[in-house]
Amino acid sequence: MTNRILNDYISVDCVIFGYNDNELQVLLVERTLTKESTKEIEFTDLTLTGNHIYEDETIEDAAYRVLYDRTGLDNVYLEQFKAFAHPNRLKKEKDRKWLIHDGRDPEQRIVSIGFFSLISTRNIIVESKCGIAKWVPLSEIGELAFDHNQIVEEALKALRSKIKHEPIGFELLPEKFTLTELQHVYEVILGTELDKRNFRKKIGRMKYLVPLDEKQKGVAHKPARLYMFSRDVYEKTRKEMFDFTV
């Protein structure tokens, strides 16, 4: 492959959502700045997983590349939700130092295209060549690099509005799940409790939610029935659907 050139003013940032211990989590990467001279650490903080795009690459391909380099997963749910280009987005002192240390011009305006991704955390490797990544619960995210707190916030908004109309919550669960697990996912994302009877009634209408002839294993309580999401059924039925409730 020829030597590819990175574009220096267009980047992608991925808000990778996972669901663990009944919490919505985001995959973040450590950023450490060490003094050239003394090699002592000046600061360590966290950033989203992102990168600049190659000159011969689309932004979608760049986002999938970033996601793959970080998680080893391809073919995951990924959606572009917003572009970020505020004149001050790179102007925090830490970020200026970082950019300069990285040989970049802190005055150069960079537009970052935000994507959010939903993955079932059980099957991903977060250790990779591009630095230490870790899952951080939304509630515990501190001040991130650049404007990444805002990007996370906007990604959550996009996710909340999307999940009300499209069955993407399943992406956060293992292939087989119980209705209680599904309800928890929706409650965690929407940040609100849902009435169980109401939820089950709505679930009942989802032809694409397929009950399996199989139950939970190794649970203390009475094992619940397992379900699967059928993308086929969903794609077939979605065309007929026209909703108006909001």
Add this chain to the structure above:
Amino acid sequence: MTNRILNDYISVDCVIFGYNDNELQVLLVERTLTKESTKEIEFTDLTLTGNHIYEDETIEDAAYRVLYDRTGLDNVYLEQFKAFAHPNRLKKEKDRKWLIHDGRDPEQRIVSIGFFSLISTRNIIVESKCGIAKWVPLSEIGELAFDHNQIVEEALKALRSKIKHEPIGFELLPEKFTLTELQHVYEVILGTELDKRNFRKKIGRMKYLVPLDEKQKGVAHKPARLYMFSRDVYEKTRKEMFDFTV
């Protein structure tokens, strides 16, 4: 005001939708390239309304500025829907000529942030200092400049998915409208006929659709009741709503 500098690689493009003669239309601007030497016209085609952003400007402000310069309207419905940065988006021969004539480097990659806007066409002036703009029915749009056909296509997708869940169709209608007019707007946007009884039933659930004690004037047929969209009621009620149908 100080002399503002335009950023040369970040632009915004607005897909301004209007509703006229039972058709969805888009506001497009004439682009004419004339030979320096002979002053003869080399080509004329159409583009979306767009511009580069100022270095001290957010992309949202840039979009509102473009919209205002073009239509004289502020405070209209405007929504960012997608970023466009394909490596080949400026590579058509016509576009290269245009960029060179414009003193720009056709090899420079430009990312354009797409917005769509819905306006009630009755109250807008499309003549303005920035060239001739005209309403073109979606069905009659030919080959546009750059990747603007794709931007229109993606804007329509975004509009269709949005209108199924949020009452934005009203933005295309005058303040007071009939239920038949409202149904037409939805049919035109969704590109499908809706069952009248079904539609009326759904309408019935919209608390934010306020029947007026007023009827159509100057119509041949039996005048129909007029309705208004109440944003207040919508904002108050939307929080309670949680739909799952798709």
